[in-house]
Amino acid sequence: MAWRDLRQFLEHLEARGDLLTISAPVDPLFELGAICRWFLDRGPNHALFFRQVAGHQMPVVANTLATRERLDWALQIGEVPRHRFVLDRWQSTVEPVRISGAPPCQEEVWEGEAADLRRLPIPWHNVEDGGPYISMGILIVRDPDSGVHNLSYARVQVKGPQVGGIQILPEKHARRILERYQAAGQPMPVALAIGVDPVLSLAAAASPPWGVSEYGLAGAWRGEPVEVAEARTVPILVPAWAEIVIEGRIPPEAVEQEGPFGEFTGYYGPAGPRNRLEVQAITLRQNAIFQTLYTGLPICDNHIMQELLRSAKVWDKLRQSLPNITAVYCPPEAGNGFTVWIALKKRHEGEPRQAMLAAWTAFEYVKHVFVVDDDVDIYDARQREWAVATRVQADRDVLIVPRLIGMALDPSAQGQWGAPMRLGVEETPRTLKAGMGIDATRPLGVNYEPVVRVPESWMRHVAARLPELLGQTTPDG
Ligand SMILES: Cc1cc2nc3c(=O)[nH]c(=O)nc-3n(C[C@H](O)[C@H](O)[C@H](O)COP(=O)(O)O)c2cc1C
Ligand SMILES: [Mn+2]
Known part of the structure; x- marks a missing residue:
């Protein structure tokens, strides 16, 4: 059953212990925002329900979708990969x-x-x-x-x-x-x-x-x-x-x-x-609830939402020409899609650059595109670092394309304005961006020594012996 409204979802969060009701009076001037920031960064990162906002009868809810778990509950994803x-x-x-x-x-x-x-x-x-x-x-x-x-x-x-x-x-x-x-x-x-x-x-x-x-x-x-x-x-x-x-x-x-x-x-x-x-x-x-969203330095609600949405948007575009893409990920730490990671099962040396070109044009934010082989888990920061460290030679693997349509709020794009265009009431500058693609895939036909991995069978063996290794049981039980 879909959520009918915000209230049903809040009831669900409350039942799961993921809604913090703040009954103490809170000032909407700076204090409420500071409390949102506190719980986003220092936790516990629950949705916040402010019952008493100074000067008002109406309550305020915030941080509603600021964790992956809450977003998954919102979508009722179940066991399907998000x-x-x-x-x-x-x-x-x-x-x-x-x-x-x-x-x-x-x-x-x-x-x-x-x-x-x-x-x-x-x-x-x-x-x-x-x-x-x-x-x-x-x-x-x-x-x-x-x-x-x-x-x-x-x-x-x-x-x-x-x-x-x-x-x-x-x-x-x-x-x-x-x-x-x-x-x-x-x-x-x-x-x-x-x-x-x-x-x-x-x-x-x-x-x-x-x-x-x-x-x-x-x-x-x-x-x-x-x-x-x-x-x-x-x-x-x-x-x-x-x-x-x-x-x-x-x-x-x-x-x-x-x-x-x-x-x-x-x-x-x-x-x-x-x-x-x-x-x-x-x-x-009746008894309306006001919803606010605190944003600023990542990670806030909108970064969590866009991690999922922008990844899907790039993937949707790429899969039309590259069915061998196995994962696309826009880390929430990098804003709302300025950086994109793509994993693919490479069959042709031209594919990483094809992927970069499609990603840059998927939407205006995308600047830095990393393409890796499908054996790299791009959701794991350790593996992302490792892949770039061991599979990139900058003279061969970096592609820079200047002067693409950029994102207006990207502060690094100052001085890169295109000719202002008249968008109604104001001369709005159209920001230019430079796309940088880093191909961290192994070149086809070049011998790479195998990756050091302990076989799954040995990992299962360790799992089976874990209680014993931890001293919780004796070999005889
Ligand atoms: C919380 C939040 C606030 C946003 N604020 C703005 C904004 O002030 N102005 C704007 O143009 N886009 C803003 N955006 C981005 C757009 O809503 C977003 O890119 C959306 O996908 C655009 O829809 P469209 O493809 O129909 O244009 C915001 C997004 C979020 C999640
Ligand atoms: Mn639209």
Whole structure:
């Protein structure tokens, strides 16, 4: 059974002892963020439920998907390898269904002046942030040409009771859709959903191909369609069981200063002129829960989500031409896919470079691509180091390709801007990246001495004798 909503998942976490309820009063100004950071780094790394947020009745949940275990429970992966689970359902979609009657997400409606962002317990996480931020709001927009719904995240800084500054990055689908409204001189209707079932949260972080709705992807992962409902003031279908939905519009030309914001890169994303989000209505469930996501230096929720999603995305692209790929891994420590590891059963000397080329173009973040033989366990940092140390000669095995489409928030790409392009309200620089590929596969036809491994049969032998070796039993029992 799929999770119907965030609440069901939180109940499950609580039953597993993986939800820490904090009943002591907590200040949303810096203190809540600091507590999130503490538990991410120093543990215990549970999901956090803040019951008493100063100045508010509404509770706040954080660190919800900050461990692999919680993500696996969210997806209900069971025994299936986690990358396979996501990948096998990547191409299929299960379209959402509309529920009949008034949706739970509209049990309470704030309209007119009552639609005031200050009524929500929106935290201000880091001292250098520009202000309080909605950090885990799912931006739902609709392509005016195809009608397809796109779900993704976009940080929103609270700038006034009904105004936010919203960052929609270059290369994102929401940006492409916004450009269409801007070209027509129309405001883009938007909905921002906060607090949904965790599989939908994950789907919004994923990037299925243009034209494929993240609603459909979530349905495939859930094994059941997502339930949706018409928003009240915008022509958009919203998740029926969302805790909170903010309805509004992004005018084509209005400029709002936004930032800085502590980003997934581990650096502050810079302040600048961004698009303005104008709030029209806020709808809520009774006893709504506000969800936030602390990000910054890895590893936070979004790094855990992207470890799985970006690996699957690269793998999906590679497998079309290289069926002999055996694993793809984007380590969460390296941000959200700046570094990719690929293992393959090499048959042709050209394959590692083919893999690099495909990986660099899979999405804009990918810079450093390591390709290894399939005997290397790329999920194990010791083996990754060992493979590079013993199978690479830099003059032969390193390929650098400059001036590819890069990621706007990569701080090392400063000075590598392409010509600014006009994306609506601002001149947005299009970042260039350099791809570096390191081929750590053994050359075909060159003699490599065997890898030193103790045979499995001997390891089983040791396992059988382990109690005795540990002095727990005598040979006679
Ligand atoms: C927690 C979180 C916050 C994010 N914040 C932003 C953001 O502020 N702006 C943005 O453009 N992308 C942001 N992203 C990245 C996009 O949501 C993500 O790349 C998504 O896959 C894009 O979807 P698309 O392929 O439909 O464009 C964020 C992702 C996560 C997980
Ligand atoms: Mn999309």
